[in-house]
Amino acid sequence: MLSTREIKQRIRSITSIKQITRAMEMVAASRLKKVESRVLASRAFTEKMHAVLSHLVSSLEGSHPWFAEKEQKAPVIKVILITADKGLCGAYNNNIIQKVVKYIKEKAGQEIKLTLIGKKGYSYFSRGKYASLIEKYIPESVEKLGYGQMQALAGQLIKGYERSEFSELHLFFTKFHTVMQSFSTSMRLLPIDKGAFETKEKKTVGEYIFEPNAEQIVDHLFPKFVETRLYQCILESLTSEYAARRVAMIAATENAGEMIDELVSSYNKARQAAITKELLEVVSGAEALVR
């Protein structure tokens, strides 16, 4: 059994850990609030854009190069992975990384090129056997990535796609649902899935006026769509990260509290035991003298 002094020391250190986890929880909560409003706004934007595109697509005649599967002898698949820069957020990083690892295993034999956003993903892949797959790492912190940077990245990707440098572009990110729930998912960004734009409801589609013309609008709208998707997924991931961190830190604070309770009770027991022992010594000493 630990001595009272040792127990006291542990109580002290756990109390300070508890303070830290509580502070981290609060930081995560306030950041979550900020980024949550951003993610909702960007969702509104993406949804509207999706709606506009579906109206456009259904009135387009023939196929557009953006939908066509690129034919290549050795198809190269580009994968973008969004992770956090820091840990201490539960299984958030691990879940999405494992999803990518599984995907890489499934696609064995095909060339995969990784683009990594977030330090955690980079530190995982740069050490393992998949280090050779890393093509690009974006070292800026996920938090600071703005729409401008996503525009630049999307621009590069689209150019690469047009030059047939790769045949498919997949994005791995964590979709934010609620604070307690988010899903690690993947999405094919390119070629664009035409099925996703086909609306079930047949509206007054044929009557649209297009200015200057539908083809040109599509040419300009699709790159925009890829940009906004990318930006939105960054925000979704960031929101999920803060939510996961908040949940993890709440759990940590609770655990620390429980641990402190246990330690306090064993401290009290140890103290009581010491008092009893001393008393016994005094009493038995006195009894010995009487005899």
Added chain:
Amino acid sequence: MAKTFKLEIITPEKVVYTDTVQSFSADGTEGSFGVLADHAPLITELQTSIFTVHDTGNKTIRFALDRGFLEVMANNAVVLTDACVKEGEVNVEKIRTEKDVAEKSLSSAGTAEEKEKALSLLKRANTWLKLANK
């Protein structure tokens, strides 16, 4: 009272404006135009320009828009743009520095692509300043 319809101006960062309005006028790639209620379905590109809205209270609100898209359907108008700012909310100093940066990158631009990018940034800065009357 004149007929009204719903207008939304959305950027990836936030919903800038959403309200029922009487009319608005915008600059498309083919020239400027106005939209009233019961407009025919329309999808068009918008230029970097000033966007004027007449709301139900007969007030005129002006916005500076970056390039974007407009969809009008069934008395619902949606403007999707990279950036948008309302009159009176322009950060003039910030835009001035942006303009300087754009001018510098324009003079040092090598490729046609860089030049085009710098020009669009410059145009954006100028439109923002125009809205602020500076």
